[in-house]
Amino acid sequence: MAFESPLFWPAHVKNGVLYVLDETLVPEKLKYIRVRNVKEAVAVIRDMKTRAFGQFLVVLYAFLLELHYKGDLLKHLEDVAGQLNNSRPTFPFAEVTKIIVGAVQKASANGGDVHAAVAKTVHGFLAGIRARRLQRVQEIAEVINDGDHILTHCNVSGELAMAADIARTQGKDIKFYATETRPYMQGAKLTVWELQQAKAFVTLVPDNAVAFLMADGLVNKVIIGSDRSAANGDVANKVGSYQIAVLAGEFKVPLIVLTQPSRGVASGKDMPIEIRDENEILKFNGKRVFASKVRGFYPGFDVVPHALITKAIAINAGL
């Protein structure tokens, strides 16, 4: 693959320290936060220093940071899993941590090397995910046609930019519109930057301009990611995805969604939606922007019903 976005794999372990890309500083700076234990791992997740796929990476790598524990390692890692599971309500971290804890329990019961079991499980799991994500990048490139004008929302952690790079090398002339994605501005900060890194042509639009773009025929395809999938095909993704999906249906613009394994939830109704701290909408780049004592309401996600999804590109093979 010609181009790999830093957002595709935004965390790595080196010499017992986890380095996590601080996505809140992108594109101004590419700075990696040093994470030394599960407490710090929970903090980078909760503070949204990394998002979506990056948070799954942190959850997995966090187990490696706790292998130095001198007491009952099984019990300790169960506690680690609990802390990670509770870090954000909408994400099914428990579905991942139970795989790691299960491997530890098995090794422990068989009298095996618990440390080696954890390392092997984490690394094996990640290698599988990496291979399948790279495969999905190819699949995304395949659904992109010459002449497409593609709207995207929030950020798809590298995959869309890498697919854009492949599509370009395939000779496809394409154009992107990225929503700002208030209040965190992931579209303006991450997606625009990533697509530019991939030499794609991208235009930033206000979240308010989606109906305008579709009614004027300025976009002919929508590609978004998702943070969680249900068994019936509903997905939770960054708030605003639902209204874009309704508009895509209204204006007959195909909606393509990148999905993941759907463990644990039957439908979108079963996914708890995290309500973020109101300061995240009342502040901009860390500063309070409005003088008045207003209350804010910022649901982090919304649920796109499966009926509105034209095509899901899943990553669940074997997971």
Added chain:
Amino acid sequence: MAFESPLFWPAHVKNGVLYVLDETLVPEKLKYIRVRNVKEAVAVIRDMKTRAFGQFLVVLYAFLLELHYKGDLLKHLEDVAGQLNNSRPTFPFAEVTKIIVGAVQKASANGGDVHAAVAKTVHGFLAGIRARRLQRVQEIAEVINDGDHILTHCNVSGELAMAADIARTQGKDIKFYATETRPYMQGAKLTVWELQQAKAFVTLVPDNAVAFLMADGLVNKVIIGSDRSAANGDVANKVGSYQIAVLAGEFKVPLIVLTQPSRGVASGKDMPIEIRDENEILKFNGKRVFASKVRGFYPGFDVVPHALITKAIAINAGL
């Protein structure tokens, strides 16, 4: 009326100078810009120091600022009208300026006092508008029911806040959700402040949260203004209004729109939509927010088709 918002009548003439509320500084400061001639009037319009109804006020008052002209006053005021007409593409200023110029032409043809004719026409016109807007505030209060949770977008120049004040004194327990209205943040800056001045309960939400609010039953009514109306009932309003209207239709939430006289255009298709400078989306509070050299696209308005409007509250009686 108990409460009059500063945004209801954001400009006035005193000692030959036009004072225009600088709405870009609200709510931090209530500062009035001194406007002394048509050139400065066009500048406050183009720079969006005042918006919507405030711009109509500036257009009308601007004629009073040019009465000191020593040459051919009719010809000069025709030129003034031309400058005002061209200040923004989406607004039908020409429909207003031709009334003033017509009165001047008539006085001039009859050998009357041209200065007096201009002053009388402008003041008479404004007195009529004021009376009808105050009447509309009452009508808005009537469509607000006890227990309503009302979503609004952008800013309705005083009328909604004043209606909220009346509704409260009528014993109605109501709640507002205001969208931020990126990129200018009129919702966050103006609407929130105004509603708070009227002692109404208001919560700020991201523009992305509209489908979430409606799907969860958190709003049961939408009230928005409009900047221009067509004969078939289509309206142009701040970009984002169209998608809110589509969502209101989808979720069966009544959409109430404040409209105006529909001179000159048969339908929404006939309204030119102003594309604002891309810096208005690339900057926030005057500072460039994204490091990369991205292009921005910011259509200032979009058109809400009449079929999506549940009830229009017009101001056109007698106008």
